[in-house]
Amino acid sequence: MTTLILLRHGRTTANTEGVLAGDSPVPLDEVGVVQAQAAGARLAGLPLRAVVTSPLERCKQTLTLALPGVNPAVEPGFTECGYGDWSGRKLSELSDEPQWRTVQLHPSAVVFPGGEALAAMASRAVTAVRRWNEIVAAENGPDATWLACSHGDVIKAIVADALGLHLDLFQRIHIAPGSLTVIRYTPDRPFLVRLSEDQSPLALPPAGTSSDAPVGGGAV
Template identity: 35%
Template sequence: MTASTVVLWRHGRTPFNAENRFQGQLDVPLDDVGRAQAAAAAAHLSTLPIDVVVSSDLVRALDTASALTSLTGHTLTRDPALREVDAGEWQGLVGAEIAQKWPQEHAAWRRGDDVAMGGGETRTRLGERVAAAVEAHAAAVPDGGTLLVASHGAALKAGVLRLLDLPVTAGSAFAGFRNAHWAVLRRRSRGWALEEYNAGPPGAAVGAEG
């Protein structure tokens, strides 16, 4: 039992995305644009041979995933291990506010250093958490099947790096996930290979990268 394909899908836009606020693990819902993005992406993803759908338990990811399962009839499994990064005291703030209160930490984070965001998680810890969850769910998919994971921008990017066995410092070579966009990983003999990154249907590109 193991999936040969994993689709990693970021949630649609939220009001915090529109304002470029750090969401972290705050439970912020989709806005109208985000719901439209999720519906557009779901219409495309519903044509894929998906076997299992799992999601972060935060409402923005759940509602995005539900746009797909309402079309396909899949059972939707919730997993808190797929939540966004714990950004500690940075959650709910915009970049300028963070830079003013924590100038050194914010500058280090922007450089790509592996700092604990707002006293919360580091990118390394985040990647380990998300990759472990993806691998666990993939192991429960029938051989050769497809797992779809609905999660969050920073979580998915960190998870991709870990699944590809790349260092945290390689993150600067990857753009952030756009709202309602996805990546596709295929299992190879030596591990996972990245087949698609930041794929999405027309109309889903509005919103901040995460």
């Protein structure tokens, strides 16, 4: 059922300014450029059968730096959550909003004013993953690997789904800018292989479609 590598875009000027970027066209900052290039070094040599990106500029810029010469497919399902009226505002201001605690403790109930429900974001992101899993497997076989560049909350929602976690628990997951997260999908269950990896060279799991987990944890 394929292996998915999720790349979070590099750090942006909005991140450093403490602003919720939303769908604003914010660029990577100097650190974000280095993070994107470092992600590319960790991906070097991996047989990526498809590369997909959020429509937003910070993800496209990250892929241009990480995988120069690759022309990614644009997937709206991987775009940032629609934060509506919260977009462009300081996080320090938003933390005083009454809905902030709901975002922290009960995100499945959140609909951002003038924007999207977090549950709707999670649903369309997971739907996009499943659709691309089918496309990549049909064209390249079940052992194929593909990559999607997206955003922190989107990747957290995809990881939560892979782990069978309720969306209300997804705030327990942290995804660093420029990091790589790996999920191997099998007929019975997904396996979270790497989470927010941003240091060592990326090692993929052994090829295979078995849904069985090794008793005792296995050797790799």
